[in-house]
Amino acid sequence: MQSQIPAWQLYGESRVFPDILHIERITDRAAGLDWVIAPHRHLHLHQILLIASGDAVLEADGTRHVADTPALISLPRGVVHGFAFAKGTEGYVLTLPLQEFPSLFGETAPLAAAAGQFRLGRACAATAALFDLLHAEYQAAGPLRNALVGALAVQIICHALRDLAATGAAPPAQDARLARFDSLILAHFRQKWQVADYARALGLSPRHLSRLCQAATGLTAARQIEAATFREARRLLVYTRMPVAAVGYHLGFDDPSYFSRAFQRHAGLAPAAYRARFEG
Structure with missing residues (x-):
């Protein structure tokens, strides 16, 4: 019997986060779980999802949301969330350890307040293209790989928050x-x-x-x-x-x-x- 909300490092993994970040295709993870991700939360991670095509229903802290594709979802640390994807849904899950990106998530970071709130909205083509590029570079092993994928992740967060501000309900500014x-x-x-x-x-x-x-x-x-x-x-x-x-x-x-x-x-x-x- 479940006695606590699962607090996952990454989809159930409990080890220390092994890389500067993680990005994977939705189909690569969800297909093996019958397209359903059970409710859980991350205590030290921030996730950005791109739902490029297909259908997805998100539950966030007990509220049900239907993603209007192409959709972006910003999931801060601590938010309990789960997904039900339609078979064949395409997109990406980008997972960022907070300590690796103090310029985004540090307490004095300019984006900290916006990044610290759950958001759901539409993705523009430029943001979706950045996910494709990051996924390709993440899988490569070339020189300066960590610096490059880290820079692309920062771009994605900035583009995503801009997209979400334009298409979702804007959160109030927060000190x-x-x-x-x-x-x-x-x-x-x-x-x-x-x-x-x-x-x-x-x-x-x-x-x-x-x-x-x-x-x-x-x-x-x-x-x-x-x-x-x-x-x-x-x-x-x-x-x-x-x-x-x-x-x-x-x-x-x-x-x-x-x-x-x-x-x-x-x-x-x-x-x-x-x-x-x-x-x-």
């Missing part, structure tokens, strides 16, 4: 420090970090952190931590079979009854009722 705050919450909420702990890690005062949060989201820093905690609770209830009490313990709640009451206040449903909405 890079808030993107870092979100990452810290994901890493430390089980340890019951308080606002002061996060502020210290960010080099801010608790009051300044709360002002930044309220300006961007309307929530105080404490409420943003709470929202992230219950977002993780919803993920665990939908994507695992952990008992409700175990979900609460996993999130740092010592009293299962208190967790259930707090979850109902936040989600409008008791944990068991919320889970039942997603069971067919």
Whole structure:
């Protein structure tokens, strides 16, 4: 019985990431899995998918999306996602280890806020051509291979975010420090970090952190931590079979009854009722 959401390095691999990046054709991976990728998430990876032709249904954090080809999908770290592809769907999955691309995903990177949000939109021909070129260079073993594939990956991210901004719902601009705050919450909420702990890690005062949060989201820093905690609770209830009490313990709640009451206040449903909405 599944007790946790799978956290995969790359489609189930648990070893340290072996290369500067990874790119593969959708058919090469999905065909062997009956064209279905089970829900999972990546804690240290960012993925960009190009769906060039065919049909694909994406589930991201419990919401179903149908890709309008040629489609681009940007999947930040931590987003629970799964796919159902039509047989013969063509395209690519580009997987980037965050630590290899600080200019894209570092906390002070200009693109960090945009890259840190799930996006789905249409791909232009120029972006699709870059995937073809990167795939060819990735498989080669010529001089300066890593430098070249890394540069092509940066181009793809920049082109993809531009395409997604033009064809998808544009996300609100976000202070890079808030993107870092979100990452810290994901890493430390089980340890019951308080606002002061996060502020210290960010080099801010608790009051300044709360002002930044309220300006961007309307929530105080404490409420943003709470929202992230219950977002993780919803993920665990939908994507695992952990008992409700175990979900609460996993999130740092010592009293299962208190967790259930707090979850109902936040989600409008008791944990068991919320889970039942997603069971067919």
